[in-house]
Amino acid sequence: NNNGADSGWEAKAVEFFKDHLKEKEARTLVPSLNDVPLHYLKPNSLVKFRCLIQDMFDPEFYMGVYETVDPRLKAKVLRCGKYRDVTECGVDFNSRNTVTAERQTFYCVPVPGENTWVKDISSQARVVPSTSYAPSRQKRSYEEDDDMDDMDTQPQKQRETHGGSQTHSEQHHGNGDCKRQETEAPSNQTASASHLDLNFPLPGEKGPSCLVKVYQDWDGFKLNDVLEVFGILSVNHTTSYSSSSLLDPADSMETAEEQRVHCPPASLVPRLHMLYAKPLPHNNPLLPPTGLEDNSAFLSSTLSEMASVRAELLAYFTHVLLGDALAAEYLILHLISTVYARRDVLPLGKFTLNLSGCPTAASYTERLYQIIQQLVPSSFYLPMSLQNMNQMRLVPKKDYVANRLVSGALQLARNTSLFLDETQLEQGQLDTTGVRNVTALGNLISWQKVDYDFNYHQMEFPCNINVVIASEGRSLLPSDCQIRLQSQVAPAHMDEYLSAVHMHPQASSQLNKFRMYLSVARQLDYSISDEVTKSVEDDFVDMRKDDPQSVSAEDFHRLLVVARLLSLSLGQTSLSTDTWSRAKHLDMLRTSRMEQHKCVNGNEP
């Protein structure tokens, strides 16, 4: 069946990969671009990549099926152009059998703000890929594995039916390439990348970015989706931009800038031809990668432990938050919150926390962030200093010269924790950028959306980012819930206490428990029974009866979210009246504390 694209073998091959990759073992056997340096990976082999779609380029047309002419044999051979960048020698452009097909390119970057513990844990399970120089032990084990072997050779087999002897020579060539690269390429990729802006959303990010070529259903992907892509790696240097390609008159119409961005050196930005991509609901390596509903055993075991883990976590947070148990409760609720639905413009489930009254001494906020960083899969610390606000690029902006979306710090994956440190803000003048940045942060908090700047117009991208604001007084940004930190520590001992907080890092098993707890709690389903609905409604009416001013519709909105999060944090998937009253009690404690510290700066309450 070598009659080109129509015969259906392509679909079968892709199906084959999908089926095998669904098995858990097979997944882990595929080497990952995230962990393994690029020069250790064999070109044209199957790799995986955990990434965020940062930009979508224009669709491109390529030769899906083409014919080559061998000048010696005068033989014409039909070849498949899918899953590769470059055609083989002697393409007959006049052939009538050429089929032009369409594919889409995504520019993907590693998940922004992914914390080191996530990287460490995922790379422990990493596969050392087979290369020509790798220790023989590993190589054998890899080749002995039937499953894996089968997969890897599959495309070659398919190609063989088309290309005949060509495949083998090319295969050797590929290995040779790899060997050469290994000797040449410095192990630190980022050093050589410095001249090229790889467009990471957050400053100081490392890791390979990737041009992912998508062959089907690209409309299903959205910007900022987090995916695990399985595909064929291609590091063919001819796809890179080089000044010599300017010789072609047709190319000169594109700016050099645009070429540089769209065809970066393949050694830095490899091409990945996607066979299969799995959207990741989370990037916590401790959890099974599939949805929770498929893992009932795992779910029931974690659920039973949740209450006890919660108590430990609460104690830990209370300690960290200067002995304030109430603030610790709210911090837990915040960390498991997520936007679970949207009703017209209203995002439901968001729970932005403003932690006011943070001590400025001993860089307390930074320490607090470091603790959060240890617990959530991805996070970002944004000191709101005047300089940062005036200079940082928060909102992604389209660069029409290079024809790409220049990323900004607010281009984040779902459920990333954004820690805004307002204690760093001093008096001074915000310039235009500063005002825009503050507005963008406000929009992010209120509507969970970021308006990307497309120069002639703005485009709204919904997001799902957990924002926590640490401030001294009430924050200038809006928030869903403000809690004033009440230190139980005497001011005299503050410095001592603070430096001690971080002296006792938790055991890693303990930390792993917390990490798992926070991620699981966020994934749980939640419902509310009719009876409880009724009693909640009655409660609201009663509260309003006593004092209409005491609880507004907005307060009720918040109470419902708090009740939801409180239930989930206890591992209960439906609201009970107990939890409802506990939620009310929590909120009451919080508001009464607010009364004491009533701020009188004229801001809207």
Add this chain to the structure above:
Amino acid sequence: MSSPTSTPGGRKRDRNTNPSTPSSDGPTSPPSQRRRGQDSSTGDLMPMPTSPATDMLSPAAAQDTSLFSSPRPSVLPNEVDMSSPLISVRGTPARQRADLGSVRKAPQVDLQSEPAGADGAVASESNAGQRLVIWGTDVNVGTCKEKFQRFLQRFIDPTSTEDENAGLDLNEPLYMQKLEEISVVGDPVLNVNCLHVQSFDAELYRQLICYPQEVIPTFDMAVNELFFERFPDSILEYQIQVRPYNALKTRNMRSLNPEDIDQLITISGMVIRTSQLIPEMQEAFFQCHVCAYSTRVEVDRGRIAEPAVCRHCNTTHSLALVHNRSAFSDKQMVKIQESPEDMPAGQTPHTTVVYAHNDLVDKVQPGDRVNITGIYRAVPMRVNPRQSNVKSVYKTHIDAIHFRKTDEKRLHGLDEDAEQKLFTEDRVQTLKELAAKPDVYERLSSALAPSIYEHEDIKKGILLQLFGGTRKDFSQTGRGHFRAEVNILLCGDPGTSKSQLLQYVYNLVPRGQYTSGKGSSAVGLTAYVMKDPETRQLVLQTGALVLSDNGICCIDEFDKMSDNTRSVLHEVMEQQTLSIAKAGIICQLNARTAVLAAANPVESQWNPKKTTIENIQLPHTLLSRFDLIFLMLDPQDEAYDRRLAHHLVSLYYQSEEQMEEEFLDMAVLRDYIAYARTYINPRLSEEASQALIEAYVDMRKIGSGRGMVSAYPRQLESLIRLAEAHAKVRFSEKVETIDVEEAKRLHREALKQSATDPRTGFVDISILTTGMSATARKRKEEVAQALKKLIQSKGKTPAMKYQQLLEDLRGQSETAITRELFDEALRALADEDYLTVTGKTVRLLA
């Protein structure tokens, strides 16, 4: 290729007289190369039994056939410059059509015959001509030409509403009138609407779409023959070029796919970048170093075939290119980006490269919204000229044939909505069914922002705002445009979901803008002049108000806006224009925008004891420009609370599907509004006018009883607008009494909320129009008089203590006198120049 071009300007009639050269030329341009991208689609036509050379016949060739008993292969494989009709009719030069691509050589037969003769020949030879087509297509030049001429001569579109046809007699053949226009104006471009071609001859349309590269030159020939036959004496700069537009092939950039390659497409988008002008060589001029013999070589697919041997002196490699004697044409790269409306959510917009040629260069500027008609091209990319490997990717671009700016219409003020939203039959049917329901008004208003609870009247008001009134033009009678847009102000306690309502509206309407009073300056609202970094020219950047022309501008935190910024709104909210005089640019922009504003009370909590003006501290001049002012207060009763609680809980815990069942889809609502705004223009009926008059008289009467004016013409205008909008909701072309009733009710509701005098409990319009209720004014007057008397009774004291005076007045008066009241009275007296207040002392002036 050298011989036809050996004589300068020789691309005319002499081709067929030189039979030997064309035959040798034939193989140099294998058509297969040209038609590569299309092979799959035309495959069924390919297996013609004859070779490409003999495939080619056209009427003229057919004529040859009739003269000579058999076609002579040596004569037939002629090449014709497909980019322009070869015939140089009456000395008018042909101009190369770079827009039809770099390949201009197609095996084709010369059109030698006189137009009249050709017509006859086509008729007689039509049977033979049917089978003879251009290589790789099913286009027969003769038939095609004839059909197009027939189209030009006969096509009539009595219902045309396009601007282009303004001033033409719609019952006469449209394009003949256009030709006449060309003969008068001398601009040799004929724009042809593809829809017209389609309705006239579907087959011709299909050919035009599939083989534009061949069909358009044929059209050119046809139109020139016709034109010069009709207007033999007219002088044109060059021959007429046909520019088809509005091809229905593709509307959206996202749906371009490999099947569209080499076809005529129309896409809409926004220009984001234009390049410098690129001179593209069309014809290279070579001169021999030895004997100074010169020759011209046409550029073929971007390559110049440099002659190796001088044909005059036979020296090899002696010819040198002379740049300034070569012929160039203009070319410009234009980048187009998908318009935001066409995009699925969560994806980034696509871009496409467009090449504009000759006079289309510089027709568009970055930021313009355009519809582009052109030929979609794909060119393979060579990685490196020295490498045989190629990247398996094609570069795609569009060769533009026609640009049409979609927002051009804004220049003419009278036009209806610029958006020409297309509705399918089904959709229109659904919308009409919906409109026929008796409770459509309630349905739509409850579909608006379902997450916000109750506030039914406010939602109804906003609904009417979304539809807007009918635009009227009274410029002839000196009044100018009447505002059709309804302006609404929401005020009330913080946390009553005002912002949410604004966000919803902003997301609903296609041309909505959302700004916050805190964050926007006058400049951000209006327009500013900036220097374009690329071209260094001054560009007018428009702000939110201008951008939301024909849309709604949502302004949050209206009260936080600086006075300076707010003053801009005065002009916009009544005259609907914006005047700019800045950096040498003086202009008036249209800002026919409805304003939806939200304001918080000054004291953070609404004070029911104060009037609206006192609560929000906005100038009454601005307030009176709002048609409806609503208070969003927290009503405090148990039944309401219960419903609210239920609403909120279900909002949080109902599943997505349940919600959708209950409410109308946002998309339906959006279409409904767009349809009504575009197609429905209600006019007042006799009864409705009567009802309006009555309503207005009633309103004035209410006040006159208490000695105050309670309605102004502005209120009448508001009523008319609201009634019209309500008629639009019903899809009714006539404003009827029920519309007026609802307008009255809503207006009254809004007044009841916002213009109730807290002292008397009466609705008092003067609170909004003058900033003070009539009773308050009366009271102020009284106090001032009492104070004056008091001071006069004190005798000749030039100065008094403020506190003392206040206490004296309090002691004297039977009603309580607040400090504010006292201050006001003092101010009133100061205005009379009776006294002056300095610090804590009051001095008499008289």
